[in-house]
Amino acid sequence: MKNFIITIDGPAGSGKTSVAKALARKLSLDLLESGSFYRYITWRLLKDKKDLKDFTNNEELKKYLKENFSKIKINISSNGTYIIFNGKLLKEELRSKEVDELVSEVASNPIVRSEVNQFLKTLSQGRRIITEGRDMGSVVFPEAHLKIYLTADLEERARRRAKDVKDRDFFEVKRNLIERDLKDSKREVAPLSIPEGAVVIDTTHLTLAEVVEKIENLVKERL
Numbered sequence: 001m002k003n004f005i006i007t008i009d010g011p012a013g014s015g016k017t018s019v020a021k022a023l024a025r026k027l028s029l030d031l032l033e034s035g036s037f038y039r040y041i042t043w044r045l046l047k048d049k050k051d052l053k054d055f056t057n058n059e060e061l062k063k064y065l066k067e068n069f070s071k072i073k074i075n076i077s078s079n080g081t082y083i084i085f086n087g088k089l090l091k092e093e094l095r096s097k098e099v100d101e102l103v104s105e106v107a108s109n110p111i112v113r114s115e116v117n118q119f120l121k122t123l124s125q126g127r128r129i130i131t132e133g134r135d136m137g138s139v140v141f142p143e144a145h146l147k148i149y150l151t152a153d154l155e156e157r158a159r160r161r162a163k164d165v166k167d168r169d170f171f172e173v174k175r176n177l178i179e180r181d182l183k184d185s186k187r188e189v190a191p192l193s194i195p196e197g198a199v200v201i202d203t204t205h206l207t208l209a210e211v212v213e214k215i216e217n218l219v220k221e222r223l
Contacts, residue, residue, distance in 0.1 A: 004029070004128040006219065007137035009195060010150035012180050013157025015203045015211060019150060020132040022212045024078040027130075027219065032123060033081040034133035034140070037116045038107040039094040040083050044068045045106065046098055058111050065115045076123065097168065104180055107134075108187040134184055137195030146222050147198035148215055154178070156204045 006029070008020050017033070024031035045051070055061040073084040083090045093099075106112055117140045120131070124141070133140070137147035152160075158174035165173065184192040194200060199218060203211050 002128075003124075003126060004223075005124065005141050005144040006130045006146045006148065006215075007141050007144040007195065007198075008130065008132040008148045008150060008215075009134055009137050009192075009198070011134070011157065011184065011192060012177055013161040014150040014152045015160070015208070016132040016150055018208055019203075019211050019215070020130050021080060022208055023215055024080075024130045026212060026216065028078055030076045030127050030129045031078060031080045032076055032120060032127075032129045032131040034116070034120055034131060034136060035103075036081050036083055036094060037119060038103055038112070039099050040072065040085075040090065041065065041068065041112060041116070042099045042103045042106045043090070043093055043096075046102065052106065052109055052112075061109075061111045062115060065112065069115075069119060074123065076127075076129075095165070097165075100165075100176065104183045104187075108183065108189055110189045113189055134192045135190040135195075137198050138193055139190045142195070146215075146218055147195045148218075149194045149198040149200045150211070151200065151202050152204040154181075 006023075008016050008023075010016050017035075020031055020033070023029070050064075052061070055064065071085060075082040075084070083094070107116075120140055124131070131141065137144055137149070154174065154177065158170060158177055161177060162168070162170045162173045168176075181192075201211060201214060206214075
């Protein structure tokens with residue numbers, strides 16, 4: 001099968017990124033990480049000292065987004081999605097505290113979402129991919145061959161996220177997750193939800209290997 005799409009959705013800290021990376025490597029599929037593009041735009045806005053409210057109309061914002069997408073090179077493999085700006089691989093820049101605090105607001109903008117979604121669809125053409133995010137199966141790839149929705153309780157999600165960030169403690173991370181969950185579930189554009197036809201997996205008490213094995217078995221069934 002030339003084109004095959006697996007979507008993994010769920011709230012922050014549910015294990016989407018870790019599971020998607022492990023599964024992509026195991027099945028030799030390209031890993032398309034949607035969040036990287038929202039983080040990139042957020043980072044660019046911060047660098048340019050711009051706010052979404054600074055754009056006088058939708059066309060001006062679209063132009064800004066297209067210009068910034070044209071400035072990057074993207075490498076997609078089973079190891080992940082890598083964004084290269086001016087010859088430099090962006091890593092820590094996209095995971096800063098400032099980006100974390102603003103990315104949900106940026107991602108909730110309908111113009112930003114529309115442009116990023118179209119970009120993702122273009123990148124997926126002719127690929128066998130795993131893509132993870134918050135609306136991959138519900139909005140971006142509703143035609144996906146397999147849709148997964150990962151979830152976990154708040155304490156576990158906060159514990160996992162706290163391990164990934166070095167400049168915040170557990171309680172600050174937990175507060176951030178509560179705020180992020182509320183924003184993502186209440187936003188008008190593409191709110192966080194379980195995609196139609198998705199298989200829901202609670203990862204709270206499962207190891208990474210156990211979650212990957214469950215999804216791998218589902219992939220074999222679909223193929």
